[in-house]
Amino acid sequence: MLFQRWASDTIGRWFAINIVVAVIIAAGMNAAFAAFAGVWAKPGIGDVGLIDQTVAIARMLDGAPRAWRAKLATAASNATYDVTWIPDETSIGLPLDSIVFRSAGKKVRTLLERPTARVVAYEPGDLDLHGHPVTTYGLAISLSDGSWVRFVTSQRSWGLNASTRTLLTAAFAVICSLLVATLASRRLARPMERFARQAQRFGADVNAPPMEASGPVEIRLAGQAFNVMQARVQRYVADRTTMLAAISHDLRAPLTRMRLRGEFIEDDEQQRKLFRDVDEMQAMVDASLEFFRDDHEQEPSTRFLLSELINTVVDDFRDAGHDVTFDAPGNITYEGRPLTLRRAIANLVDNAIKYGCRATVRLRSGEAWVEIVVDDEGPGIPEDLRETVFRPFYRIEGSRNRQTGGVGLGLAAVRSAVRGHGGDITLESRPAGGLRVRVKLPIITAG
Numbered sequence: 001m002l003f004q005r006w007a008s009d010t011i012g013r014w015f016a017i018n019i020v021v022a023v024i025i026a027a028g029m030n031a032a033f034a035a036f037a038g039v040w041a042k043p044g045i046g047d048v049g050l051i052d053q054t055v056a057i058a059r060m061l062d063g064a065p066r067a068w069r070a071k072l073a074t075a076a077s078n079a080t081y082d083v084t085w086i087p088d089e090t091s092i093g094l095p096l097d098s099i100v101f102r103s104a105g106k107k108v109r110t111l112l113e114r115p116t117a118r119v120v121a122y123e124p125g126d127l128d129l130h131g132h133p134v135t136t137y138g139l140a141i142s143l144s145d146g147s148w149v150r151f152v153t154s155q156r157s158w159g160l161n162a163s164t165r166t167l168l169t170a171a172f173a174v175i176c177s178l179l180v181a182t183l184a185s186r187r188l189a190r191p192m193e194r195f196a197r198q199a200q201r202f203g204a205d206v207n208a209p210p211m212e213a214s215g216p217v218e219i220r221l222a223g224q225a226f227n228v229m230q231a232r233v234q235r236y237v238a239d240r241t242t243m244l245a246a247i248s249h250d251l252r253a254p255l256t257r258m259r260l261r262g263e264f265i266e267d268d269e270q271q272r273k274l275f276r277d278v279d280e281m282q283a284m285v286d287a288s289l290e291f292f293r294d295d296h297e298q299e300p301s302t303r304f305l306l307s308e309l310i311n312t313v314v315d316d317f318r319d320a321g322h323d324v325t326f327d328a329p330g331n332i333t334y335e336g337r338p339l340t341l342r343r344a345i346a347n348l349v350d351n352a353i354k355y356g357c358r359a360t361v362r363l364r365s366g367e368a369w370v371e372i373v374v375d376d377e378g379p380g381i382p383e384d385l386r387e388t389v390f391r392p393f394y395r396i397e398g399s400r401n402r403q404t405g406g407v408g409l410g411l412a413a414v415r416s417a418v419r420g421h422g423g424d425i426t427l428e429s430r431p432a433g434g435l436r437v438r439v440k441l442p443i444i445t446a447g
C-alpha cells in the first residue's frame with residue numbers, strides 16, 4: 001500500500017524525484033568543474049606541452065659528446081623552459097627516491113625507447129632536498145652514460161594553491177545546487193501557485209470559473225474540494241439573492257392595494273401622509289429590486305479601459321450641468337465587470353454632487369492596485385458613522401436624509417460592487433473640508 005502510494009503522482013514522489021535529479025545534476029556539474037579546474041588551476045606535467053619537446057632534446061644530448069652537452073643545453077633553452085645538463089645525479093637537487101613518478105615517466109621512456117631510463121617529474125608544491133616546495137614544473141631525464149638533463153618551466157602566474165582551488169570548487173558546487181534546486185522547486189510550486197491564484201480570483205469574483213485540477217494527487221484533491229466548495233457558495237449566494245428579490249417583488253402588490261384603498265380616505269391630510277409612506281416604501285422596493293438584480297445577474301469579467309469608463313461617467317454629469325473634474329495619468333486598463341463598476345462610480349459621483357455641490361475624481365494605478373478617489377466639498381460624515389452608512393437603508397439625518405432623495409442603498413450597492421471585485425471602499429475627511437471616498441481595486445493576475 002505504501003509503495004503504491006509513493007509510486008502514484010504524489011507530492012512525496014515529486015519531492016523524491018526532484019531531490020534525486022538535483023543531486024545527480026549537481027554532482028555531475030561539480031565533477032566537471034573539478035576536472036576543468038584541476039587542469040586550469042594546476043595542470044599536470046603532461047598537460048603543459050613539456051614532454052614531447054624535452055624528449056627530442058634529451059635524445060640529441062644523449063648522442064652528442066659530453067664536452068658539447070652543456071653548451072647544447074644552453075642553446076636549447078627558450079622562453080618556455082630552461083635546459084640544464086647535469087654530469088651526475090647528486091647535482092639535481094631533488095630527492096630521486098621520494099618524488100612520486102607520474103604518468104610522465106612512462107611516456108618519456110616510451111618516446112626515448114629506453115625502458116630503464118630514470119625520470120623525475122615534479123610540479124609546484126613538490127619538495128626539494130631541503131624540504132622547501134618548488135614553484136615550477138620540471139622534468140629530469142637520465143642519459144645513457146649516467147648524466148642527467150633537466151627541463152624547468154617558469155612559474156605559472158595562473159596557478160592556484162590547494163585552498164583556493166577547494167574554495168572555488170565548493171562555491172561552484174553550492175551555486176549549482178541552488179540553481180538546480182530552484183528549477184526543481186519551481187516545477188513543484190507551479191501547481192500551488194495556480195491554486196493560490198484561483199483562490200484569490202474566487203475571493204474577488206464569486207462567479208469565477210472552477211479550478212482546473214492539475215499537479216500531484218494531493219493538490220488535485222484539494223482543487224476538487226475547492227471546486228465543490230465554490231459551487232456551494234455560488235448556489236447559496238444565488239438562492240439568497242433570488243429569495244430577497246422575490247420578497248421585494250411581492251411587496252409591490254400590497255403597496256398597490258394600499259394606494260388604491262387610500263383613495264377612499266376622506267381626510268386629505270391622512271391621505272397625503274399615507275401616499276407619502278406608500279411612495280417611500282415603493283421607492284425602497286424598487287431600489288431593493290435593482291440592488292438584488294445587480295447582485296444576482298453579475299456580468300462576466302472582461303478587460304477594459306477603466307480611465308475611459310470613468311471619463312464617460314464624468315461627461316454624463318457634465319452634460320447635465322454639474323461641476324465634475326477628472327484626473328488620470330493616462331489610459332489605465334483593468335479586468336472586471338464594467339457595467340457594475342460604472343454604476344458604482346456614478347453613484348459615488350452623484351452623492352458627491354448631491355451633498356457637496358461638486359465632485360473631483362482621481363484615478364491612480366500601481367503594480368497591485370487601482371485606486372479611485374472621489375472628493376466633495378460637503379459637510380462630510382462623522383467618523384463614528386463611516387461604517388454605519390454602508391448598512392442597507394441607513395440614512396444620516398440632516399444634510400444626508402431622505403428629503404434629498406434615495407433610500408439608503410447607494411453606498412451599500414457601491415461596497416457590494418467593490419468587494420465583488422476583491423477591493424474595498426473607505427471614507428475619509430478631506431484636509432480642506434468635505435468627504436473623500438477611496439476605492440481600491442486589486443489587479444488580479446490571470447492563472
